[in-house]
Amino acid sequence: MSSPIRLALAGLCLAAAVPVQASILITTPFMNFETRAQNPLGFGEGAFVRFGANSVTDSATGNAAGITGMATTVDVFGGGLVERVVNFSPGPSIPNFFSRYLTLPTSGALHPNLFEPWTLRFSKDSASGTESASVQVRLPSSARPIGFVNSIALSGTAAAPTFSWTPPAHDTVNGYRVNIFDRSLINTDPTKGPLSNGQIMSRDLQTTSYTVDPAHFSVPGYAFAFGTQYTIEISALQTRDGSTRTNNSNLQAVARVYAEFTPTETGGQQVQLPAVRADGSFEYNFAVAVNTTYYIDPVVAVGYDYQIGAGDPNFRSVVLPSDVGDGLYDLWLWNGSAWWLVVSDWLGGMVYDFGLLGVDRFRITGIETSAGLDPGDSTAFVTGVAFTGDGRFTGTQTPITQDVPEPPAAALVFAGLAVLALRRQRRRTR
Numbered sequence: 001m002s003s004p005i006r007l008a009l010a011g012l013c014l015a016a017a018v019p020v021q022a023s024i025l026i027t028t029p030f031m032n033f034e035t036r037a038q039n040p041l042g043f044g045e046g047a048f049v050r051f052g053a054n055s056v057t058d059s060a061t062g063n064a065a066g067i068t069g070m071a072t073t074v075d076v077f078g079g080g081l082v083e084r085v086v087n088f089s090p091g092p093s094i095p096n097f098f099s100r101y102l103t104l105p106t107s108g109a110l111h112p113n114l115f116e117p118w119t120l121r122f123s124k125d126s127a128s129g130t131e132s133a134s135v136q137v138r139l140p141s142s143a144r145p146i147g148f149v150n151s152i153a154l155s156g157t158a159a160a161p162t163f164s165w166t167p168p169a170h171d172t173v174n175g176y177r178v179n180i181f182d183r184s185l186i187n188t189d190p191t192k193g194p195l196s197n198g199q200i201m202s203r204d205l206q207t208t209s210y211t212v213d214p215a216h217f218s219v220p221g222y223a224f225a226f227g228t229q230y231t232i233e234i235s236a237l238q239t240r241d242g243s244t245r246t247n248n249s250n251l252q253a254v255a256r257v258y259a260e261f262t263p264t265e266t267g268g269q270q271v272q273l274p275a276v277r278a279d280g281s282f283e284y285n286f287a288v289a290v291n292t293t294y295y296i297d298p299v300v301a302v303g304y305d306y307q308i309g310a311g312d313p314n315f316r317s318v319v320l321p322s323d324v325g326d327g328l329y330d331l332w333l334w335n336g337s338a339w340w341l342v343v344s345d346w347l348g349g350m351v352y353d354f355g356l357l358g359v360d361r362f363r364i365t366g367i368e369t370s371a372g373l374d375p376g377d378s379t380a381f382v383t384g385v386a387f388t389g390d391g392r393f394t395g396t397q398t399p400i401t402q403d404v405p406e407p408p409a410a411a412l413v414f415a416g417l418a419v420l421a422l423r424r425q426r427r428r429t430r
Contacts, residue, residue: 024067024122024133028054030248031118031137033145034101039258041181041198041231042188044101047145049114051137052086052099054248056122058131064088064096066124071100073118082113086120091199092185092219098122104145115139140240143252146171149208149236151286152259156211159226159263164209166286168236168255175246176205177254179233180212182222204237204246212263226263233258288393291316293384302400303365306385309394314358319384322348325368332363339363351384358388365400 031051038045051071056064069086086100104110115138123132147168156162167173179202186198201217203210212232214224237246238253284296290313308314320329327348332339344366346352354362364383387393 023059024124024131025055025057025059026053026120026122026133026135027056028247028249029120029135029137030054030251031139032248032251033104033139033143033253035145035148035253035255037148037257039231039233040260041183041186041258043197044103047104047106048101049104049139050099050101050254051118051120052089052097053120053122053135054094055096056098057096058124064090064098066126067098067122068124069098069100069120069122071118071120073113073116075113086122088195089197090195091181091197092222093199093202094197110144115141115143140252143240146173146236146238146253146255148255148257149176149234152234152257153286154259154261160211160213161261161263162209162211163232163234163259165234166208171236171255172238172242173236174239174242175237175244176208176210177233177235177237177246178203178205178210179235180217181231181233183229183231198231206244210234224263229260229262231258231260283394283396285394286392288313288387288391290389291386293317293319293386295382295384296397302367303363304383304400305361305363305396305398306383307361307395307398309392309396311391312393312395313387313389313391314360315354315362315385316356316358316388317351317353317386318362318364319351320346320348320364321382324348328366329364330366332365333359334361334363356388363400 029051030053031049034048034050036043036045036048052069056067056069058065058067067088069088071084071086073082074080075082084100084102086098089097089099091097102114117136117138119134119136121132121134123130147170149165149168151164151166153164154161155164163178165176179199181198182200183198185196185200187193187196200219200222203216212224217224233256235257236255237251239246239250240252241250243250306315306318318331321327328345329348330344331342331346331352333342334340343352383397385393
């Protein structure tokens with residue numbers, strides 16, 4: 001064999017013996033403002049700056065195993081280097097997702113270094129050394145947080161629920177995003193198996209409604225199922241260039257609100273869904289017309305306080321569900337200093353009229369804990385309310401998580417209250 005041929009063969013053998021070095025692949029890096037409402041998923045509420053990447057993978061393995069992330073920027077005041085870990089934050093539909101949140105102050109101007117460029121560096125150690133890749137992200141100087149969508153309503157059938165909403169007031173919106181989470185899949189503890197935020201579906205929209213479609217649940221091995229507790233996230237999106245291109249890399253602001261639903265094989269009426277406030281109450285925001293009944297429902301409890309917002313028309317009437325527990329409830333009104341019992345054992349399905357002037361608040365008790373209502377079902381305790389005039393309902397519905405003691409004043413007025421309380425207690429324990 002000639003020398004040139006031997007040299008060529010040797011070169012081929014040497015090339016085959018040296019392993020090809022893997023590389024880190026970064027897909028769709030992003031940085032944006034994010035505002036997040038309270039939710040049952042364990043995600044912190046408030047205003048943030050978020051940066052990261054939709055996917056970071058090792059080209060040799062095709063996944064993010066062993067990859068770590070770090071973000072750095074220059075402190076414009078101190079001149080030093082600021083470093084933050086970029087966390088691995090996967091879910092069934094986003095298996096290689098990385099993100100990091102910086103909490104914004106509740107008041108005051110935005111810190112100038114938020115608008116400085118950040119370098120995201122992703123690395124992985126291997127036998128042949130450390131592989132890494134980096135990318136730079138930054139916020140547009142004009143970017144600001146935006147508000148939540150309003151008037152979230154649930155209609156359609158329980159098997160194919162339709163969620164609708166209205167845009168946030170005073171903010172430009174270029175699109176919307178719907179994410180759906182299966183709460184049973186959430187795991188944030190690395191000692192208990194693979195991390196997962198439970199996200200099993202995501203769709204970007206240009207419309208203000210979305211009908212849940214099992215075909216949209218494209219995670220391998222996962223199927224949309226009746227009786228499963230789901231949380232839907234509805235986000236308003238604002239893009240950097242003003243276009244409808246709503247992929248993460250083109251977003252400058254996102255605002256996320258959450259609602260819960262459990263699909264069943266039966267349908268129901270349209271239900272107005274609330275946002276959850278930090279104090280545990282449920283806040284509504286939707287337009288109302290006089291003498292029209294609207295159905296509202298948050299997580300169930302043993303009772304609720306209902307109250308209008310500033311400038312809202314008063315409540316004219318209420319109708320309570322007839323299929324919860326024994327279907328009997330106690331209705332209370334506020335006399336300026338205490339609650340007093342107006343009627344006991346009011347039958348669900350019957351309209352209670354507050355009169356022409358209406359009332360600004362009322363309380364419902366007598367819901368048995370033994371009813372076993374699903375707290376993840378957005379139609380578990382649907383209350384119908386009508387109003388004395390046109391306007392908006394921006395009021396609240398605050399759950400009562402334990403029996404309310406009978407007010408002393410009411411005990412003096414109603415001599416038979418002890419007997420009624422005993423009967424209610426027997427209903428609850430039956």
